[in-house]
Amino acid sequence: MSYRILLLPGDGIGPEIVAEGEKLLAAVAEKYALEFTFSRGLLGGCAIDATGTPLPDETLALARDADAVLLGAVGGAKWDVGPAHLRPERGLLGIRKALGLYANLRPALLFPELAGASTLKPEVVAGLDIVIIRELTGGIYFGEPRGVGTLPDGSREGRNTMVYSEAEIERIGRTGFDIARRRGHRLCSVDKANVLETSQLWREVMIRLGSEYPDVDLSHMYVDNAAMQLVRAPKQFDVVVTENLFGDILSDCAAMLTGSIGMLPSASLNQTGFGMYEPVHGSAPDIAGQQKANPLATLLSVAMLLRYSLGEAAAADGVENAVAAVLRQGLRTADIAVAGEPVLSTVAMGDAVVAAL
Amino acid sequence: MSYRILLLPGDGIGPEIVAEGEKLLAAVAEKYALEFTFSRGLLGGCAIDATGTPLPDETLALARDADAVLLGAVGGAKWDVGPAHLRPERGLLGIRKALGLYANLRPALLFPELAGASTLKPEVVAGLDIVIIRELTGGIYFGEPRGVGTLPDGSREGRNTMVYSEAEIERIGRTGFDIARRRGHRLCSVDKANVLETSQLWREVMIRLGSEYPDVDLSHMYVDNAAMQLVRAPKQFDVVVTENLFGDILSDCAAMLTGSIGMLPSASLNQTGFGMYEPVHGSAPDIAGQQKANPLATLLSVAMLLRYSLGEAAAADGVENAVAAVLRQGLRTADIAVAGEPVLSTVAMGDAVVAAL
Ligand SMILES: CC(C)[C@H](C(=O)O)[C@@H](O)C(=O)O
Numbered sequence: 001m002s003y004r005i006l007l008l009p010g011d012g013i014g015p016e017i018v019a020e021g022e023k024l025l026a027a028v029a030e031k032y033a034l035e036f037t038f039s040r041g042l043l044g045g046c047a048i049d050a051t052g053t054p055l056p057d058e059t060l061a062l063a064r065d066a067d068a069v070l071l072g073a074v075g076g077a078k079w080d081v082g083p084a085h086l087r088p089e090r091g092l093l094g095i096r097k098a099l100g101l102y103a104n105l106r107p108a109l110l111f112p113e114l115a116g117a118s119t120l121k122p123e124v125v126a127g128l129d130i131v132i133i134r135e136l137t138g139g140i141y142f143g144e145p146r147g148v149g150t151l152p153d154g155s156r157e158g159r160n161t162m163v164y165s166e167a168e169i170e171r172i173g174r175t176g177f178d179i180a181r182r183r184g185h186r187l188c189s190v191d192k193a194n195v196l197e198t199s200q201l202w203r204e205v206m207i208r209l210g211s212e213y214p215d216v217d218l219s220h221m222y223v224d225n226a227a228m229q230l231v232r233a234p235k236q237f238d239v240v241v242t243e244n245l246f247g248d249i250l251s252d253c254a255a256m257l258t259g260s261i262g263m264l265p266s267a268s269l270n271q272t273g274f275g276m277y278e279p280v281h282g283s284a285p286d287i288a289g290q291q292k293a294n295p296l297a298t299l300l301s302v303a304m305l306l307r308y309s310l311g312e313a314a315a316a317d318g319v320e321n322a323v324a325a326v327l328r329q330g331l332r333t334a335d336i337a338v339a340g341e342p343v344l345s346t347v348a349m350g351d352a353v354v355a356a357l
Numbered sequence: 358m359s360y361r362i363l364l365l366p367g368d369g370i371g372p373e374i375v376a377e378g379e380k381l382l383a384a385v386a387e388k389y390a391l392e393f394t395f396s397r398g399l400l401g402g403c404a405i406d407a408t409g410t411p412l413p414d415e416t417l418a419l420a421r422d423a424d425a426v427l428l429g430a431v432g433g434a435k436w437d438v439g440p441a442h443l444r445p446e447r448g449l450l451g452i453r454k455a456l457g458l459y460a461n462l463r464p465a466l467l468f469p470e471l472a473g474a475s476t477l478k479p480e481v482v483a484g485l486d487i488v489i490i491r492e493l494t495g496g497i498y499f500g501e502p503r504g505v506g507t508l509p510d511g512s513r514e515g516r517n518t519m520v521y522s523e524a525e526i527e528r529i530g531r532t533g534f535d536i537a538r539r540r541g542h543r544l545c546s547v548d549k550a551n552v553l554e555t556s557q558l559w560r561e562v563m564i565r566l567g568s569e570y571p572d573v574d575l576s577h578m579y580v581d582n583a584a585m586q587l588v589r590a591p592k593q594f595d596v597v598v599t600e601n602l603f604g605d606i607l608s609d610c611a612a613m614l615t616g617s618i619g620m621l622p623s624a625s626l627n628q629t630g631f632g633m634y635e636p637v638h639g640s641a642p643d644i645a646g647q648q649k650a651n652p653l654a655t656l657l658s659v660a661m662l663l664r665y666s667l668g669e670a671a672a673a674d675g676v677e678n679a680v681a682a683v684l685r686q687g688l689r690t691a692d693i694a695v696a697g698e699p700v701l702s703t704v705a706m707g708d709a710v711v712a713a714l
Pocket residue numbers: 089092093248551552581
């Protein structure tokens with residue numbers, strides 16, 4: 001099989017970690033008799049510098065031409081001074097929306113070797129393995145009307161709109177049920193139905209869908225309680241499904257429970273299984289270009305890419321097993337090393353995973 | 358001095374814990390030569406049962422007539438079946454809005470004796486002492502338009518509006534700066550300015566206000582990062598100020614960091630210093646009427662009432678010291694006891710605090 005992969009290195013440490021992703025895909029090609037052809041595009045700050053816009057049309061065209069996209073990270077203080085529509089994040093939001101990547105899958109998985117890195121007690125997080133599914137193209141991120149207007153007295157007012165159609169809720173709801181089916185068959189839908197009408201509709205649709213998935217145990221939780229429960233007893237969850245803003249907050253909270261966000265991948269999928277894959281950590285401009293970044297979140301994103309967009313489950317398993325193996329061997333980058341432990345560079349860690357594969 | 362206090366016992370364990378609050382206020386009156394006259398009103402489920410509405414006009418009139426309100430808790434599964442506008446929570450939202458209680462102060466304080474109750478490692482949370490200030494009468498909780506409408510194709514769409522005027526932001530911002538001044542002089546304003554225009558205006562106003570408070574160190578953080586940082590290193594914060602929905606989520610997360618939400622009070626204040634005080638924990642219907650509830654969050658809410666609405670700082674200190682003293686004596690209710698430790702009833706714990714006072 002031959003696949004076209006668009007690489008979007010982005011900003012900061014992005015180029016270094018995406019280079020490891022490309023190297024790993026080359027190794028996967030060899031081992032699993034696949035073929036990858038790579039294209040390369042600009043997104044975020046680097047795109048602003050080169051073209052004046054965070055999401056050039058050419059990048060979108062390249063993405064539409066690809067089977068999957070591997071993204072590094074975007075952003076950096078350097079671009080935080082421009083007007084809002086010329087910030088790196090706008091590129092990220094724009095590509096999600098333009099490609100219809102409505103389903104954001106964010107696993108929070110704690111590797112046993114790294115349990116000590118969590119700020120939570122080992123017994124609370126050992127064995128943590130949850131997935132947060134965040135709706136990514138709707139809600140208050142994109143709702144209209146929005147903006148800052150002027151009131152009759154001359155002072156200003158800011159306004160944003162959280163809006164969800166039944167169809168939007170249903171399609172992300174189905175993603176939730178489908179993923180729960182492949183895992184522990186438990187789905188927790190998070191909303192704020194005691195206050196928001198948007199959430200009342202959300203809950204109604206989830207309950208209706210639930211009758212089509214009798215094998216999945218559906219529960220509901222208010223978002224404030226979900227934030228509490230993630231801290232109190234995160235292992236109570238299997239799959240969580242929620243709207244865009246709640247998912248932004250809760251998935252970052254869940255990620256931090258593991259203590260090592262340098263390890264966490266993500267997938268953003270559309271209806272056809274096409275997707276963009278990126279590590280959860282940011283562009284870390286402070287360590288950019290120093291070969292200090294942990295490439296494992298990117299390599300685990302490659303595994304998700306193989307699994308969800310290409311349907312190459314064996315190759316995905318292979319990559320995940322290789323990452324687990326290097327951790328068992330005691331190999332560590334700076335962010336996951338305990339004081340005094342020897343530390344690998346970005347390239348050396350990438351090489352180790354390729355070797356383990 | 359003579360003060361009028363409205364007691365709103367509410368539902369579940371509410372009556373039991375508010376009874377302890379009343380008992381403590383009587384003891385405070387004696388010790389500090391104050392006088393309290395108590396009135397009593399209905400809010401939430403009990404109000405629905407008695408009057409058909411969660412917030413009877415009479416309750417509002419009583420509140421307007423009082424110097425401060427002490428609330429137990431509202432809600433319970435029993436009332437979760439009715440239509441949305443007839444739920445106990447509506448009473449809570451309604452009284453906040455009607456009385457203009459825009460400033461919600463939620464301390465997350467970890468008593469050294471209870472550090473073990475946290476799911477976080479002791480070194481991460483020992484000495485935790487932060488205050489989350491949540492805007493309580495604006496934003497998406499109250500914004501219009503809102504509701505569930507029908508689309509041209511007959512399917513439905515839910516809609517809510519997050520809206521903040523400059524004036525609303527400024528007044529809660531000032532609360533933030535004022536409280537930071539009384540504490541560690543550090544204020545972190547939490548927003549989502551990289552996505553929401555509401556947050557861009559929020560941040561602009563905070564920065565402008567900051568120049569009036571040069572002695573307060575103002576920082577800004579995105580809400581998703583704030584959720585991470587609360588888990589990663591909560592002691593980095595002193596005072597956090599944020600809008601209604603973000604504050605709902607983050608304050609519950611912060612509360613759970615302490616591991617003992619049975620210990621956490623809250624205050625909801627208006628412009629004049631009038632306020633409603635309530636424990637952060639809910640109505641716990643499962644243990645209602647059994648004298649198992651921990652009254653300490655309510656007693657600490659009494660301390661906040663004395664401090665913020667009545668200006669009786671000495672009495673407030675006295676109550677807080679009394680609570681600290683009973684904890685040092687090893688006295689525990691069931692929720693904060695370690696397995697095997699003797700356990701006090703609600704009344705016995707209330708008596709112990711009165712005795713310590
Ligand atoms: C950068 C920002 C716009 C983005 C978001 O809020 O979606 C980020 O926080 C994320 O979670 O991918």
